[in-house]
Amino acid sequence: MRHRETLIWTAALIGLALVAPYFLYPVFLMRALCLALFACAFNLLLGYVGLLSFGHAAFMGSAAYITAHTVKVWGWPAEIGILAGVAVAAALGAVFGWLAIRRQGIYFAMITLALAQMIAFFALQAPFTGGEDGIQAVPRGHLLGLLDLDNTIVMYYFVLAVFLAGFAIIQRTVNSPFGQVIKAIRENEPRAVSLGYRAERYKLLAFVLSAALAGLAGATKCLVLQFASLSDVDWTTSGQVVLMTLVGGVGTPLGPVVGAFIIVTMENYLAQTGSWVTVIEGVIFVVCVLTFRRGIVGVLAPYLTSRDMPRATQPSAEIT
Amino acid sequence: MPSFLHAMPPAPVLFAQLLIGLINGSFYAMLSLGLAIIFGLLNIINFAHGAQYMMGAFCAWFLLNWLGIGYWPSLVIAPVVVGATGIVTERLLLRHIRNLDHLYGLLLTFGLALVIEGVFRDRYGSSGLPYTIPPELQGGRNLGFMFLPVYRGWVIVASLGICLATWFVIERTRLGSFLRAATENPTLVRAFGIDVPRMVTLTYGAGVGLAALAGVLAAPIYQVSPLMGSNIIIVVFAVVVIGGMGSILGAIVSGFALGLVEGLTKVFYPEASNTVIFVIMALVLLVKPAGLFGRAA
Numbered sequence: 001m002r003h004r005e006t007l008i009w010t011a012a013l014i015g016l017a018l019v020a021p022y023f024l025y026p027v028f029l030m031r032a033l034c035l036a037l038f039a040c041a042f043n044l045l046l047g048y049v050g051l052l053s054f055g056h057a058a059f060m061g062s063a064a065y066i067t068a069h070t071v072k073v074w075g076w077p078a079e080i081g082i083l084a085g086v087a088v089a090a091a092l093g094a095v096f097g098w099l100a101i102r103r104q105g106i107y108f109a110m111i112t113l114a115l116a117q118m119i120a121f122f123a124l125q126a127p128f129t130g131g132e133d134g135i136q137a138v139p140r141g142h143l144l145g146l147l148d149l150d151n152t153i154v155m156y157y158f159v160l161a162v163f164l165a166g167f168a169i170i171q172r173t174v175n176s177p178f179g180q181v182i183k184a185i186r187e188n189e190p191r192a193v194s195l196g197y198r199a200e201r202y203k204l205l206a207f208v209l210s211a212a213l214a215g216l217a218g219a220t221k222c223l224v225l226q227f228a229s230l231s232d233v234d235w236t237t238s239g240q241v242v243l244m245t246l247v248g249g250v251g252t253p254l255g256p257v258v259g260a261f262i263i264v265t266m267e268n269y270l271a272q273t274g275s276w277v278t279v280i281e282g283v284i285f286v287v288c289v290l291t292f293r294r295g296i297v298g299v300l301a302p303y304l305t306s307r308d309m310p311r312a313t314q315p316s317a318e319i320t
Numbered sequence: 321m322p323s324f325l326h327a328m329p330p331a332p333v334l335f336a337q338l339l340i341g342l343i344n345g346s347f348y349a350m351l352s353l354g355l356a357i358i359f360g361l362l363n364i365i366n367f368a369h370g371a372q373y374m375m376g377a378f379c380a381w382f383l384l385n386w387l388g389i390g391y392w393p394s395l396v397i398a399p400v401v402v403g404a405t406g407i408v409t410e411r412l413l414l415r416h417i418r419n420l421d422h423l424y425g426l427l428l429t430f431g432l433a434l435v436i437e438g439v440f441r442d443r444y445g446s447s448g449l450p451y452t453i454p455p456e457l458q459g460g461r462n463l464g465f466m467f468l469p470v471y472r473g474w475v476i477v478a479s480l481g482i483c484l485a486t487w488f489v490i491e492r493t494r495l496g497s498f499l500r501a502a503t504e505n506p507t508l509v510r511a512f513g514i515d516v517p518r519m520v521t522l523t524y525g526a527g528v529g530l531a532a533l534a535g536v537l538a539a540p541i542y543q544v545s546p547l548m549g550s551n552i553i554i555v556v557f558a559v560v561v562i563g564g565m566g567s568i569l570g571a572i573v574s575g576f577a578l579g580l581v582e583g584l585t586k587v588f589y590p591e592a593s594n595t596v597i598f599v600i601m602a603l604v605l606l607v608k609p610a611g612l613f614g615r616a617a
Contacts, residue, residue, distance in 0.1 A: 038536075042327045050424045052426070054426075076334065099602050099606070100605075102605050102606075102609040103412050103561075103605070103609055104421055105466065106359075106422050106424065106426055109365070109423065109426055110365065110557040110558075110561055111561055111601070111605065113554055114555075114557055114558060114561065114598050114601055115559040115598060115601075115602070116553060117554045117558075117598060118598040118599070121594040121595050123597065124594075125591060126592070141557060158550045204531065212413075235550070235554060239430060241433070242427065242430075246427065259574075274440035274442060275438045275439070275441040276438065276439075276442060277438075278434050278437065278438030278441070279434065279435050279438035279439055279442070280440060281431075281434055281438075282432065282433070282434030282435035282436075283431070283435060284431070285430060285431025285434065286413065286428055286429070286431040286432060286435070287426060288427075289417060289424050289427050289428040289431065290416055290417065290428070293420075293424070316356045
């Protein structure tokens with residue numbers, strides 16, 4: 001029963017995504033999809049392992065810079081450039097994770113934030129990142145030498161494919177035996193340890209996976225917008241991904257996607273008001289934390305799935 | 321002349337950078353002290369601490385430019401005003417998430433920081449406003465080995481005084497003993513008839529006031545700018561991770577020490593001066609994850 005419903009929902013959403021570029025501005029959709037993947041990667045950590053990383057911009061941003069540099073300066077093809085970006089993000093994730101999982105809770109958040117700030121300073125000073133200007137006019141090139149990515153519609157379907165692949169990886173991970181273990185660690189770490197699971201290894205692996213997927217989002221976004229800039233590694237971007245996930249619903253599969261589309265849409269409409277975007281985002285943060293901790297999907301999901309299923313059996317979407 | 325001395329910078333350059341390091345260190349110390357006090361009793365990391373420090377500096381600027389009230393009264397008025405906003409914040413917002421996971425406190429105060437910074441940036445842009453040094457503290461002294469601007473000397477002395485006074489209140493007075501007891505076991509302290517919720521409110525107000533006081537001291541040195549808080553708060557977080565939040569003296573010592581290290585790095589390897597504190601944080605995590613002065617979490 002549930003399985004069939006999930007299938008119907010998935011098919012409907014993918015169908016919607018396939019026709020969307022004919023009705024909405026494709027670059028907006030592509031940017032939203034990239035940020036949605038970014039938020040899903042973040043949610044893998046916060047929602048399923050219970051780790052709040054406040055430095056995820058470092059992975060997205062460094063992948064964007066690497067892809068931009070390899071594609072533009074070294075002339076690498078798009079797909080290799082993206083892979084290089086993902087590889088660097090994953091390596092960075094391994095180092096950050098290795099350091100940060102030594103502490104828990106708030107300390108974990110502060111450590112990831114500080115390490116990410118180090119990357120931001122590096123991006124400001126390093127010779128190849130172009131300082132305040134970033135790397136601009138990155139060519140999209142041809143995918144596998146066949147598909148012309150300068151064609152907006154082709155690019156859109158490529159981004160959609162990347163997003164779906166990333167999303168599928170996350171779902172597969174969460175629903176695998178590995179996913180069960182990380183959820184057990186989230187619920188009660190000492191107990192998981194006493195059952196013989198090496199919590200540190202599981203946390204680190206989840207962290208690296210999340211960093212790699214954030215890197216995939218950043219690398220793809222860099223090709224979409226054709227530039228990599230300091231804002232990709234800025235701490236406000238790390239905050240934004242927290243906000244997207246919180247608004248949509250922490251620990252729900254679709255929550256981060258919904259959150260990302262809402263925040264990107266809001267930014268689009270409010271872009272000309274300058275600093276008020278920040279103010280409104282701050283207010284949303286406060287309101288969500290005070291009254292709406294389950295997020296949009298967390299609240300709606302019980303109504304949208306099977307009617308006869310009692311709400312109480314829905315897993316709690318709050319950080320525990 | 322031995323060859324390695326060629327690498328040594330001239331003494332005035334070295335001392336000037338050490339002085340800048342000491343100044344930065346005074347602010348790291350005052351801010352991490354406030355964070356540690358708030359964390360002790362409320363169990364939240366006050367992400368808005370940087371924004372409240374910035375509000376302190378702006379409050380002094382408003383007092384001077386709108387009301388003609390000078391530096392010395394500002395040292396008292398600004399912390400009280402900003403501390404009062406902290407008390408309101410605690411009553412209206414933070415109180416409601418007391419029983420939730422500590423991460424929500426971080427997220428809520430992060431939202432507050434965005435709101436405060438956004439409002440100030442909308443009004444005053446991201447460039448800084450100058451705040452003149454009060455006449456009593458203008459000029460400088462030649463100490464023989466270096467030139468010391470009087471105001472900078474005053475900031476170091478004042479922040480040392482503030483840090484030691486805070487340490488004294490917490491570790492050596494009756495009020496401080498209530499505070500420490502409530503940090504250890506709030507339920508038991510309540511059972512003894514002490515109004516812990518009010519103490520929590522006042523503690524948050526005091527921590528915020530301390531940030532604002534640091535902001536007033538900073539106003540004549542750095543430009544008064546909406547971004548001054550977010551630039552410093554992440555470094556202060558790293559300082560807190562290095563020092564560990566268990567100890568008040570630890571926060572003070574690591575604040576000053578890391579400021580000095582930053583200054584020295586600026587002399588010998590300027591490219592790394594922005595990142596050296598984060599590198600030290602990584603090293604400390606490898607060797608002593610609980611922080612240099614911290615208790616195991």
